[in-house]
Amino acid sequence: MKRILSIQSHVVFGCAGNSAAVFPMRRLGMEVWPINTVQFSNHTQYAAGWQGMAMPAGHIRALCEGLSNIEVLAHCDAVLSGYLGSAEQGDEILAVVAAVKAANPAAIYFCDPVMGHPEKGCIVAPGVTRFLTEQALPEADIMAPNLLELETLCDVNLTDLAQTRAAAHQLLARGVKMVLVKHLGRAAREPGRFEMLLATPEGDYLIDRPLYEFARQPVGVGDLISALMLANLQAGYDAVSAFERTNAAVDTVLLHTWQADAYELQLIAAQEAFAAPLIKARTERLA
DSSP: OOEEEEEEEEESSSOSTHHHHHHHHHHTTOEEEEEEEEEESSOTTSTTOOOEEEOOTTHHHHHHHHHHHTTOGGGOOEEEEOOOSOHHHHHHHHHHHHHHHHHOTTOEEEEOOOOOBGGGTBOOOTTHHHHIIIIIHHHOSEEOOOHHHHHHHHTOOOOSHHHHHHHHHHHHHTTOSEEEEOOOGGGOSSTTEEEEEEEETTEEEEEEEEOOOOSSOOSOHHHHHHHHHHHHHHTTOOHHHHHHHHHHHHHHHHHHHHHTTOSSOOTTTTTHHHHSOOOOOOOEEOO
16 A cells, blocks of 8 residues: 655635545545645635635644654655645645655655646745745656646746647756646647646657536646546556546546536545546557
8 A cells, every 4th residue: 555645735615635635545545644734614716715724834844753753754655745825834845755755765756836826816825936946846756737837837938739848848857757737728739628748758648638618617626636646656557547547537527526517526426436437538649
């Protein structure tokens, strides 16, 4: 059994951050140790707002120290980080990554560089974007940005697939071993599809799924993609197979959500797809 330390946000109601990631990873057979960077009543894109708080400075470091004291860090196979409540939490996460890798040199760091999307109501604390670009990037084994985050990481403007591939390879050149661009958006080859790009030193791969017409776009899809990709890799699937399984499972979740006319991701209804996804779309290896 593989063990994943997942450090990201938590919502009491709905699916975002750890609330979108922990159950699917466990359903895939992972032992997951969640640490919450924030605890909110609901995600931040509800018009009525939300209640809650970012965890205080030192909280993540203290929890890691507790894990070290009971000598379990050597059994941790991967650290996943997502939404940060403050830039200071970033420093604590890198300290956790260092401690885990010292205890288990085979462990990996999967960084989901959540930078926010103010137009959608997703806001990150000051300094978080700079931390992700300057400090997290050099330490990450795998990164999973969306198109906007990839632009920020590489300080470029991306409008097509070729430019996006080149930007992903900038991250590979800086030491990242795998880059998953979670939503190509305006850079997609087919704008009417949800396309994702996987860039590795061995090659680049493209995959797509349908775009469903939601009255309100569900939140937490990116968190789900990152969690499933990491869990599939930890389950022993190669990068391409993990990419295909992740895409298929996310498509099933979105289909259930659309059919239910729901705003929150229907993880429970679609849970069979996490362990046994029905793969309809295969990757295309790009020339």
